[in-house]
Amino acid sequence: MVTPTPWNLTVPWNNTQDEASKAVLLSREWLLTNGTGGYASGSLSGVVTRRYHGLLVAALPAPLGRMVMLTQVSEEIRLPSGEIVRLAGQEYPGNPLTLDWVNRLVEFRLESGLPVWRYQVGDYILEKRILLPYRQNTVHLTYQLFGGDGAARLRLRPFIHFRPHEGRVDEPMREPYEVTAQGSHVEIQPVKQGSEMGGPASCPALRMFPAIGPGALVLDGGSCHDIFYRMEFRRGYEARGEVWTPGYFRFTLERDQVASLIASAEDWETILALDPQQAWEAEIERRRRLLAAAVPQARQGPAAQLVLAADQFIIAPTTRMADVARAQAAGDELRTIIAGYHWFTDWGRDTMISLEGLTLITGRATEAGYILRTSAQYIKDGLIPNLFPEGEREGLYHTADATLWYFHALHRYLQYSGDRNTLNILLPKLIDIFRHHVQGTRFGIQVDPGDGLLSQGAEGYQLTWMDAKVGDWVVTPRRGKAVEINALWYNALRLLETWVREERGDHEAEEIREQAEKAYHSFNQRFWYDQGQHLFDLVDGEKGDDASLRPNQLLAISLEHPVLEQRYWKPVLDAVAKNLLTPVGLRSLAPDAPDYKSRYDGDLRARDAAYHQGTVWAWLVGPFVDAWLRCHPEEAGTAFNFLEGLIPHLQEAGVGTISEVFDAEEPFTPRGCIAQAWSVAELLRCLVKTKHE
Known part of the structure; x- marks a missing residue:
C-alpha cells in the first residue's frame, strides 16, 4: 500500500532586485479555497494585480455571490535598530514598481497545499502562513519570528472594498463604512442606504481581531486612491481603483513568538470556535485524509499535489439555499464543481468532464453521487444547465454537449461505485433526455431523422464547448452536426441501451439500439475527410462541411463506445499528434x-x-x-x-x-x-x- 506523505512544493527563483525576479513574483499566484466557492488569492509578491485578488473573497447567498471583503494586508516590520522593512505594497500608475522586499523573500512553498512565505529581515526570519478554515468565510494570517535579538514590531494594515469579485475596481466606494471597535476587535459594515438588494450594504460585517498577540488596534482610517491592477490593464479592463483602511494592528514579537490576525464574515461564535493553531492542525489533517482516500497511484509526487488542487473545485454552494434545502430533503447534499478560478462559476460541461478526475480518482465517489443526482434535478426539456451565473439561483441551458457528457460521467461513476440504486433513480430522466433529443428540444438540438445524427444551433447561441462570442460576433460558428457532439451522442446511446437492457429488458432497449446503429453508420459515411486523412469538424453547417483540423475528433476514438471505425483511428491520431x-x-x-x-x-x-x-x-x-x-x-x-x-x-x-x-x-x-x-x-x-x- 502506498502511504500518503506530506506534499510540499517550492517555487525556485533568485531573490534579487532584477527584473526577472520581479516578474516571477508578479506572474506567480497562489490560491486557497474554502469549500463553498469562497477563496483567497494573490500574487506571490503581495501586490494585488487582479480585481479578483483578495485575502477574503466570501461566498454569500444570492443575490450577492462572491464578494471581495478583505483585499490586502500591508505588512511592515520594525527592527530593534529602528529600520522599517515593508513586505508588501501596492502599484500606482506612472511610478516604477520597486518591490524593494523582493530580496527579503528567501522561500515560497506550498505546505500540503497551503502557502508559506519566509522572509530574511536583518537577523530575523519571518514566516507567514495563510489559511481558510474549511466551509467558513474566514481567513487566518499567521506570522512567526525566528532568530535575531530583541523585540521586533509588526504592523498589519487591512484594506477593504466590499464589491462583487467580478466588479469594476474603479467603482467608487459611495457607501460609508461603519466601524465598531471594542478593544482590538473591530467590525466593519457598509452603512445601509436604502434597500438595494445585492449591493455592498447587503453584505455581512467584516470582523477582524488579533487572535494571537498581544496585538493592539489603531484606528486611523482613510482611502487609498489610484491603485493600479496590472493584469486588468493587460486584459483590457479598467485598471485603477481605490480601497479603504480602518487602521492597523500592531504586534510586538520576540524570538519564536507568533502573531495572528483573523478576518471573517461569520458570526463571532463561529470565528472563535478554532484558534489559529487548531485551525491549521485541522486543515492539515483534512488534507492528509484527502491524500489517503485517493487511489494509490495518486498519493505521492505531482499526482498528490493534483489531489489537493482537485479539492479546490468541489464545493457545497451557499449561494443557492433553496437547492440546498431540496437536496437535503431528498437525503442528499448539494455539491457542484467550480469550473475555474477566479471568474468561472459551476458549468455543466466542465463538471461532467471533470467528475472522474476530481471525485473518483480522489476517492470521493459519495460526492460524485451527490453531484450527479442533484444535477439531474435541474434537467429541463432534456437538458442540464450550461452554467449558473454568479449570484443567480437559476441556470442557463444553452449547451448541446453538457447533457451528453452527463452520460459519460454517470458511466464512470457506476464503474467506480457500482451504485445501481442511483442508476435506477436516474433512468427515467435519461430516457426522457433521449426522447427530447430525438423529437427535438431547445436551441435547435434534434436528431436528423434522415441520418440519425444530432444537429444543433440557434441564432445568437454557441452551444458547443467552442463557445466564444463577442457581441454579435460568433468566433467559431459550428451550427450543424459537430463531430464531438455526435461522438458523445453515440456514446450516450450505447450506454443508455446497456442500462435499459440490464434494468428493463431487451424490448425497451431496441429503439435506442436502432438509433445508435443509424448514427454509427451515418457518422462513418459523413465525417471522414479523405483528402486530409482526418475527420470533418462539422457537417451540414451553414457553409457546408468544415474540414478544419481540430482536436474535437478525438472523442470519436476516446470515449467508452467509439463511433469511429477502427480503420480510421491511426490516421486521425497521427494528424492530431502532428499538428x-x-x-x-x-x-x-x-x-x-x-x-x-x-x-x-x-x-x-x-x-x-x-x-x-x-x-x-x-x-x-x-x-x-x-x-x-x-x-x-x-x-x-x-x-x-x-x-x-x-x-x-x-x-x-x-x-x-x-x-x-x-x-x-x-x-x-x-x-x-x-x-x-x-x-x-x-x-x-x-x-x-x-x-x-
Whole structure:
C-alpha cells in the first residue's frame, strides 16, 4: 500500500532586485479555497494585480455571490535598530514598481497545499502562513519570528472594498463604512442606504481581531486612491481603483513568538470556535485524509499535489439555499464543481468532464453521487444547465454537449461505485433526455431523422464547448452536426441501451439500439475527410462541411463506445499528434488554418478571437491519451510522455494547480484562469491511467 506523505512544493527563483525576479513574483499566484466557492488569492509578491485578488473573497447567498471583503494586508516590520522593512505594497500608475522586499523573500512553498512565505529581515526570519478554515468565510494570517535579538514590531494594515469579485475596481466606494471597535476587535459594515438588494450594504460585517498577540488596534482610517491592477490593464479592463483602511494592528514579537490576525464574515461564535493553531492542525489533517482516500497511484509526487488542487473545485454552494434545502430533503447534499478560478462559476460541461478526475480518482465517489443526482434535478426539456451565473439561483441551458457528457460521467461513476440504486433513480430522466433529443428540444438540438445524427444551433447561441462570442460576433460558428457532439451522442446511446437492457429488458432497449446503429453508420459515411486523412469538424453547417483540423475528433476514438471505425483511428491520431499536440496540451486549431492565432492575450475581443483558434487547452490531453492508448494499449509509458510538460507548470502561474489555456507557440505561456477544473482533473486522471508515480 502506498502511504500518503506530506506534499510540499517550492517555487525556485533568485531573490534579487532584477527584473526577472520581479516578474516571477508578479506572474506567480497562489490560491486557497474554502469549500463553498469562497477563496483567497494573490500574487506571490503581495501586490494585488487582479480585481479578483483578495485575502477574503466570501461566498454569500444570492443575490450577492462572491464578494471581495478583505483585499490586502500591508505588512511592515520594525527592527530593534529602528529600520522599517515593508513586505508588501501596492502599484500606482506612472511610478516604477520597486518591490524593494523582493530580496527579503528567501522561500515560497506550498505546505500540503497551503502557502508559506519566509522572509530574511536583518537577523530575523519571518514566516507567514495563510489559511481558510474549511466551509467558513474566514481567513487566518499567521506570522512567526525566528532568530535575531530583541523585540521586533509588526504592523498589519487591512484594506477593504466590499464589491462583487467580478466588479469594476474603479467603482467608487459611495457607501460609508461603519466601524465598531471594542478593544482590538473591530467590525466593519457598509452603512445601509436604502434597500438595494445585492449591493455592498447587503453584505455581512467584516470582523477582524488579533487572535494571537498581544496585538493592539489603531484606528486611523482613510482611502487609498489610484491603485493600479496590472493584469486588468493587460486584459483590457479598467485598471485603477481605490480601497479603504480602518487602521492597523500592531504586534510586538520576540524570538519564536507568533502573531495572528483573523478576518471573517461569520458570526463571532463561529470565528472563535478554532484558534489559529487548531485551525491549521485541522486543515492539515483534512488534507492528509484527502491524500489517503485517493487511489494509490495518486498519493505521492505531482499526482498528490493534483489531489489537493482537485479539492479546490468541489464545493457545497451557499449561494443557492433553496437547492440546498431540496437536496437535503431528498437525503442528499448539494455539491457542484467550480469550473475555474477566479471568474468561472459551476458549468455543466466542465463538471461532467471533470467528475472522474476530481471525485473518483480522489476517492470521493459519495460526492460524485451527490453531484450527479442533484444535477439531474435541474434537467429541463432534456437538458442540464450550461452554467449558473454568479449570484443567480437559476441556470442557463444553452449547451448541446453538457447533457451528453452527463452520460459519460454517470458511466464512470457506476464503474467506480457500482451504485445501481442511483442508476435506477436516474433512468427515467435519461430516457426522457433521449426522447427530447430525438423529437427535438431547445436551441435547435434534434436528431436528423434522415441520418440519425444530432444537429444543433440557434441564432445568437454557441452551444458547443467552442463557445466564444463577442457581441454579435460568433468566433467559431459550428451550427450543424459537430463531430464531438455526435461522438458523445453515440456514446450516450450505447450506454443508455446497456442500462435499459440490464434494468428493463431487451424490448425497451431496441429503439435506442436502432438509433445508435443509424448514427454509427451515418457518422462513418459523413465525417471522414479523405483528402486530409482526418475527420470533418462539422457537417451540414451553414457553409457546408468544415474540414478544419481540430482536436474535437478525438472523442470519436476516446470515449467508452467509439463511433469511429477502427480503420480510421491511426490516421486521425497521427494528424492530431502532428499538428495539434504540444507539451502542455492540444492546440484548438491547426497552425496552417487561415484563422489560426498563436497568442491568447490582449483585450476581450483579441482573446476571444484566439480562444478556440489555436490556443492550447490542457484538458484535451485527456482525450488524446485515451485515444492513444486505444490505438497503442501496451504503450502507457509513451502516453506518460504526453503529460510530462505539464508537471513543471505546477510551479508557474497558479502555483500547485493547472491553468486553463496556453499560447499555441513556444514558450507556451499560461493564460486564462490560473486554476481550471478540467485541466487538473484530466492531468490527474491520465497520470493514474499511465500508472506513473
